[in-house]
Amino acid sequence: MEKLKEFLNYSFNLTDGIHLNVKTILVVTIVFVLTSLCINLIRKFVNKSLNEEDKGKFKAVFSFVKYVIYTVVLVIALESSGIKVGVLLAGSAALLVGIGLGLQTLFQDIVSGIFIILDKSLHVNDIIEIDEKVGKVAEIRLRTTRAITIDDKVLIIPNHKFLTTSLFNWTQNGSQTTESVAIGVAYGSDVALVKTLLIDVAKAHPRVLTLKEPRVLFDDFGDSALQFKLLFVINNSFEHLIIKSDLRFAIDQKFRENNISIPFPQRDVHLIK
Numbered sequence: 001m002e003k004l005k006e007f008l009n010y011s012f013n014l015t016d017g018i019h020l021n022v023k024t025i026l027v028v029t030i031v032f033v034l035t036s037l038c039i040n041l042i043r044k045f046v047n048k049s050l051n052e053e054d055k056g057k058f059k060a061v062f063s064f065v066k067y068v069i070y071t072v073v074l075v076i077a078l079e080s081s082g083i084k085v086g087v088l089l090a091g092s093a094a095l096l097v098g099i100g101l102g103l104q105t106l107f108q109d110i111v112s113g114i115f116i117i118l119d120k121s122l123h124v125n126d127i128i129e130i131d132e133k134v135g136k137v138a139e140i141r142l143r144t145t146r147a148i149t150i151d152d153k154v155l156i157i158p159n160h161k162f163l164t165t166s167l168f169n170w171t172q173n174g175s176q177t178t179e180s181v182a183i184g185v186a187y188g189s190d191v192a193l194v195k196t197l198l199i200d201v202a203k204a205h206p207r208v209l210t211l212k213e214p215r216v217l218f219d220d221f222g223d224s225a226l227q228f229k230l231l232f233v234i235n236n237s238f239e240h241l242i243i244k245s246d247l248r249f250a251i252d253q254k255f256r257e258n259n260i261s262i263p264f265p266q267r268d269v270h271l272i273k
Helices: 002-008 022-048 052-080 085-091 093-102 104-119 191-204 237-257
Strands: 011-015 018-021 127-130 133-140 144-149 154-158 177-185 215-221 226-234
Touching: 022 052, 104 133, 104 144, 104 154, 133 154, 177 191, 177 237, 191 215, 191 226, 191 237, 226 237
Parallel strands: none
Antiparallel strands: 011 018, 127 133, 133 144, 144 154, 177 226, 215 226
């Protein structure tokens, strides 16, 4: 027993005036194990009452809360064991200031991630546009958000971007979006026929929804052409480039079959003698 007490009371110096013994290490270890068990029980209990979408969000927030709890428990355990944490921190003030400055952006990302998760401004599978890049959200993490671009590249976005930059969420109001294709025809063309052909092309495409009738807007009298815009609804905005390309191919073919020309820019030059 005496040897056990001697072993538990064996201490070594961390800094001047701060001693750490084996008993303190064991106490801190036991407290950490008990804390970890309690945290896991709470996580499992809360997970049972959440749906699949909220489970991913809770996991991200919970990972941050878990580290905060561990830090608080460590400070309390050390203070209870007689180690003055304040003295230790004061001795490392310069180092902590440098670390704090270096981690400033990291904490900004983490706080932004918590706001994104709590206010539900962003969901997995949302199609977003940020900094002129378009992608489908694949995963929302505490520090970053991963999105897959139209050309299958992974876009990693620091979460603070969502609070400091304008974000366009194409699917916030649902999966259906209205897209458009602009087209110009030569002056003198039959505009009623142009409208009919554009609507027929949109209706013939298998990915254009027929629940809402395609529309044609007579946009303007341009310098070299009569300008129209074909509006249509799709339910997969992530493929809008492919759908628009298909429609342009079909429009070009229809116009050729009906002798409707798509003009190139023209200018009249007058020579004054």
